[in-house]
Amino acid sequence: MTRLVIVGNGMAGARLVSEVRARDKHVKVTVIGAETWQPYNRVLLSNVVAGTMLPDQVRLLDPAWYADHSVTALLGVEVTAIDRETQAVLTADGRREPYDVLVLATGSEAVVPPVPGAAGAMAFRTLDDCRAILAAAGAARRAVVVGGGLLGIEAARGLAGRGLPVTLLHLAGHLMERQLDAEAGLMLGETLAELGVEVRTGVVVEEILGDGVRLAGGETVGADLVVLACGVRPVTGLAGDAGLEVARGIVVDDEMRTDDPSIFAIGECAQHDGTVYGLVAPAWEQAAVVADLVTGADKTSRYRGSRLVTRLKARSVELAAMGETHLTEDDAEVVRFSHRARGSYRKLVIRDGRLVGAILLGETSAVGTLTQLFDRGSPVPADPAGLLFPGISGSAVAESPVRMPDAVKVCQCNNVTKGQIRACWESGARDVEAVAAATRATTGCGGCRDVVEGIVGWLCEQEGISV
Incomplete structure (x- = not known):
């Protein structure tokens, strides 16, 4: 039986635990977290500060989940060293936990500026x-x-x-x-x-x-x-002390493997192809790759990098940004609309007929279609200005569930498409909570909740189902 030890019980580590269990019930899983809390959604902490959510509402896993899924969770335990020769991790309370596979999901820490006080x-x-x-x-x-x-x-x-x-x-x-x-x-x-x-x-x-x-x-x-x-910096001390290659983050290959073949790294502590990602979607994509490899579910699984979409999660502020937003007319075709009095700003950056960057501030209904174009590198319409105004007749963008193709990615954090939501609904999920439980849509940054509600509502309406 493979002994899998995960150091870090944040959004990356907790996701890996659930991904592994979804593929294999028999891998011996131990997760060690320095925080005493059950894993929680760090993306939603601003809602806790704002008072729109309580701490219990940002929890990722129910406390009983570990026992129900035969996972050993050591919370409030600090890992102090990795003994690569004997393949074990050492903890501050004197524990020695052996591993066959070790995954570092140590995340990042807040930067404290070097100023007095x-x-x-x-x-x-x-x-x-x-x-x-x-x-x-x-x-x-x-x-x-x-x-x-x-x-x-x-x-x-x-x-x-x-x-x-x-x-x-x-x-x-x-x-x-x-x-x-x-x-x-x-x-x-x-x-x-x-x-x-x-x-x-x-x-x-x-x-x-x-x-x-x-x-x-x-x-x-x-x-x-x-x-x-x-800002934040990757937590790499444990890896560095163990002699693993560390640059800005813990250096990994396309398998998310370090220069020690039995040790992987995922999330904000990992550096893949020169990049350290600070958003949740890449961490969850990386967790899926490692789960595939560790369990043998897909030995060809590889991580090829992520195209990032940044969403601001501040109440009453709508903002999305993606790609190369700083390019000017000297480097690319730029389509821009600005209305300062209404706080509305929209910008598309197009190169070689493809969308390489975008900013939407003040109204983000077009973000789903723009993200799809950005992710896939699909050609933009002949008149790209229509992309900025989804309601224009004849526009290529349609956020209505009726016109939205099944292939459109609705939840960026969890890679959930409209087609998957439709299939989930057809299997009996009749509200957003049921769809979230089945697909994980809305459980990342929460920015897609309105769209998911719209799709579910539209499907129910088509069948004459009241919700």
């Missing part, structure tokens, strides 16, 4: 962080969030949604500079301002004080709650 601020990364932030927010009068990437924006919007005045400080010239161009970043800032978040870009934080932060130049921004969202 940073140790006294709160990071926004884990469920424990959320609970600490919420406890502090209850007594706070004003908050500062440092970092204008995805996490920082979600944290700032969540706190503002609780009625707390929030200032968002960002080093770069505009928000989400990796995913957005300058105009989109500016308009996103204006949207956030309307929701109660004061945005300041191009500022340098020099010190975190007990009553706020001090900026370069001496200005102080007052706050009694400071949240750091300055």
Whole structure:
């Protein structure tokens, strides 16, 4: 019997456990997680901060799941070393767990900027962080969030949604500079301002004080709650200490295997073909590949990289970005629509007749079809402007379930198509919860829930079924 040990019980590790069990009931599975929590959906933590979800609602696996599926789960246990010679992992509490196959799913950790006082601020990364932030927010009068990437924006919007005045400080010239161009970043800032978040870009934080932060130049921004969202870095120390190849992340091949053939790495700690992915969909794709290989379900399974679609999960802010969004008219064909008064910005980047990048801010109904074009590298229509406005008569884009092809990928996180949802419905799933249980659609970032509801509702309507 193969002994599989998984180090890390976050979104990648927990997914691997369930993928393995879906393929093989007999592999001996032990998962070791440093956090005491059952695995939870980190993508939805901003909803916990905003108060729209409770901690129990972001849980990925029910506590009884492990026993029901013969999985040994060691929670709140830190792995301190890998003994590659004897194939065992060592834990801080003195345990020695032997393995035939070891998978590292150690994830990433919050970056704490090297400024005085940073140790006294709160990071926004884990469920424990959320609970600490919420406890502090209850007594706070004003908050500062440092970092204008995805996490920082979600944290700032969540706190503002609780009625707390929030200032968002960002080093770069505009928000989400990796995913957005300058105009989109500016308009996103204006949207956030309307929701109660004061945005300041191009500022340098020099010190975190007990009553706020001090900026370069001496200005102080007052706050009694400071949240750091300055990015993350892969957790690679365990692999590096064991002599595995580490660059920015743990280096793996197309099988997600390290330079030790009995050790794999997946998720945010892994570096595949020079890239470390920081989103959930690639981690889950990688987990499926490793599950195929470990169980023998598909020995030809390989990971070929992911084409990323970034979705902002902040209440009342619709944003999606994908691909090469920074290309200009000098490098590609760019189709753009901007309406600042309405906070609407849409941009397509087309090269050689294919969609290579897109930004949708303010209204994202076209994201499903654009993602399909982006994923498949399919030719765009002769008049690509129609892609920006799904409701235009004759447009190639139709988000209505009636016109949506079965091959359209509805849930990006879990690679679920409209056809799979239809098949699930035909098998008896009559609501979103039943579809989610069968296909996992909506269980990642949750951004596809409205579309799934629309498909299920349309199917029920066709059959005269009331829901």
